[in-house]
Amino acid sequence: MKKNKLISLAFILILMAGLFVACSQPEEELSSLEKIKENDVIRIGVFGDKPPFGYIDENGENQGYDIYLAKRITKDLLGDESKVEFVVTEAANRVEYLQSGKVDLILANFTVTPERKEAVDFANPYMKVSLGIVSPDGSVITDVEQLEGKKLIVNKGTTAEMYFTQNHPDIELIKYDQNTEAFNALKDGRGDALAHDNTLVFAWVVENEGFTTGITELGNQDYIAPAVQKGDTELLNWVNDELKKLGEENFMHKNYEATLKPVYGDTVDPESVVVEGGIVE
Structure with missing residues (x-):
């Protein structure tokens, strides 16, 4: 009788151990x-x-x-x-x-x-894209060399910022977080030109008289x-x-x-x- 009780107790302990292991297994994380x-x-x-x-x-x-x-x-x-x-x-x-x-x-x-x-x-x-440079009609920038001694507006974290930092470190960059801030800075004369995706500046000059995309493609063609x-x-x-x-x-x-x-x-x-x-x- 005592032997049977011991066998039953051992069986119960084994079952409990199995349940504990099963419950402790982490659920598979969803993708x-x-x-x-x-x-x-x-x-x-x-x-x-x-x-x-x-x-x-x-x-x-x-x-x-x-x-x-x-x-x-x-x-x-x-x-x-x-x-x-x-x-x-x-x-x-x-x-x-x-x-x-x-x-x-x-x-x-x-x-x-x-x-x-x-x-x-x-x-x-x-989508395809390159860099473009927009500037006021009275002083259109048509070549990067014309930016020497001038202020160029860019957005932080953009390919424009990366391109000029790597390839033209002597050009002074005026950096903004938001596109609205950057284009308003150009309108207000806080910079001499603005560099951004050419697809964006093409659209912007259509809506804003007095500015021209003097450089329509700069650097390599990239992809979005x-x-x-x-x-x-x-x-x-x-x-x-x-x-x-x-x-x-x-x-x-x-x-x-x-x-x-x-x-x-x-x-x-x-x-x-x-x-x-x-x-x-």
């Missing part, structure tokens, strides 16, 4: 893509002051070329374009927002560079692409597949017609801007 689907919302970092690419209109709504793509990505991922949470970012915060998990995806005119590739993972591109947190392969692959599918319906050209052509008119060739299907020819 970012699974979390997005579970939460039924995707957080996308965008600009709020860079028309016509990412900006907030008079009704408080996010608009622009990047936003048009973001809404379609949201619709195809979650079934409804309204299931997006737009998180407004400055250029210098884009990497930080991904690394800290504040956003799932960046669609804020993010130019691909070797330095940025070390910090985030870029999907395939959806969505970005995800470093190592987030599942979401990265999903975005690349999405861009490929959208290319089959010429989606980015439709995006251009809806968001950029009303600003550019016929002054810009769409093929100099649009990348379709994530494929660079």
Whole structure:
């Protein structure tokens, strides 16, 4: 009898030990893509002051070329374009927002560079870009050498800042966080010229008389692409597949017609801007 009791006690202890081990096993962590689907919302970092690419209109709504793509990505991922949470970012915060998990995806005119590739993972591109320099009509800058002894306005964390820091360290840079601040500084005469993405300055001079894009292409042609947190392969692959599918319906050209052509008119060739299907020819 005593032996049977001991066997029963041992059996119970074994069962309890098994339950303890099972309960102590950590649950398998969901991937970012699974979390997005579970939460039924995707957080996308965008600009709020860079028309016509990412900006907030008079009704408080996010608009622009990047936003048009973001809404379609949201619709195809979650079934409804309204299931997006737009998180407004400055250029210098884009990497930080991904690394800290504040956003799932960046669609804020993010130019691909070797330095940025070390910090985030870029999907395939959806846009072409170079640097451009805009200046007042009375003293148009047409060559970088003309900037010697002058003040050049740039935004912090942009390719313009990186380009001039690396290639023309003697040129004085006046740096701002926000696009609005930078362009207002140019209007107010706090700098002699402003360097930014040529696609942006082309649009800005259309809306602002008295200024000219004297240098339309500077440095190499670069590409703008969505970005995800470093190592987030599942979401990265999903975005690349999405861009490929959208290319089959010429989606980015439709995006251009809806968001950029009303600003550019016929002054810009769409093929100099649009990348379709994530494929660079």
